[in-house]
Amino acid sequence: MKIFSALYDRVMTWSEHRHAVRYLSGMSFIESIFWPIPVDVMLAPMALSRPNKALRFAMLATIFSVLGAALGYALGQFFYEPLVEPLIKSVGYQHKMDVAFEWFEKWGVLVIFVASFTPVPYKVFTLTAGILNMAFIPFLLISLVGRGMRFYLVAGLMMWGGEKMEAQLRKYVEILGWLVVVLAVVAYLMLR
Template sequence: MFKRLYDWTLSLAGSPRATPALAAISFAESSFFPIPPDVVLVPMALAKPEKAFYYATVCTIASVLGGIVGYGIGYLLYETLGQWLMNLYGYTDKVDSLRAFYAQWGWAFILIKGATPIPYKLVTIVSGLLEYNFLLFVLLSIITRGARFFIVAGLLHRYGDQARTLLDRHFGVFMALIIAFVVLGFWVAIKVF
């Protein structure tokens, strides 16, 4: 199953739909989708290492735009969609402690959580819910998401041949690690407060 996904992603990199698919996944992951864009970014950057930084740019822009939507969910739609998502992730009872924490450490929360496996959508929704300074939120999102994607792109650009050989042989392990990081991220996000 993972081998087919890997082959499909590599073939996608050569198609005209590659960049829009990467952008869509990056956008969705920042506001509601649970799967990180790395699942698509890594094979695409391996298929075309010369475009790794271009793909990182696409991921960063789409992720920040998706983060703005997530912020809007928290800010404008908390009573409906935002509350449902917060309940889904187990944060409904923790809003007051989040508010106190955000007042002092919101900037650090955004920078650190934006680069970790903790779901970024929680950061975006909470930032909107707590009415964190919007322009600062966008700036911090650009920094943290850009750093995350450009580090991945840089590593793949530099060590792409070795990484591709490893992924060709062990894509199932790579996918299992991604899934483990997602699950760990959700678990840590729930246990943080």
């Protein structure tokens, strides 16, 4: 069953849309607050389709992601009980918040760097940083470094790989897509 090839082609088409930069910026902003889809899903094809603008795309993703993180921090700090906590409970994220509290207790500000660079749900940690009243300027600086490293790495790899990487992705997209699905199911079962 081939579903990932069609999705791949659609994402590549979207990445060349005249408003793609706006979509990338908006997605980067909301992903740091609540959006479940990682920015890389849009950044990678945009960098592949326009390698001469890849670093600009990484810069925009970084800036808007950190701006979204600042809003997530503010929501956690000022609106946790009346707004955020009921929403977290209704979508079943309470366990993730509990893990975030534990990680903050264990690793302190380093957890912001880890969450901003890795696939760990960054949005949970932006809210938690606000809830725990983490110092705001270090929060922003660490977020800027972590998000910047991640997005520039993605853009750089796409620039470096270029057309050859795009051809290989297209060739193996079905295998890679199903592999990701299997890994996600295994990770879910292991963490449950």
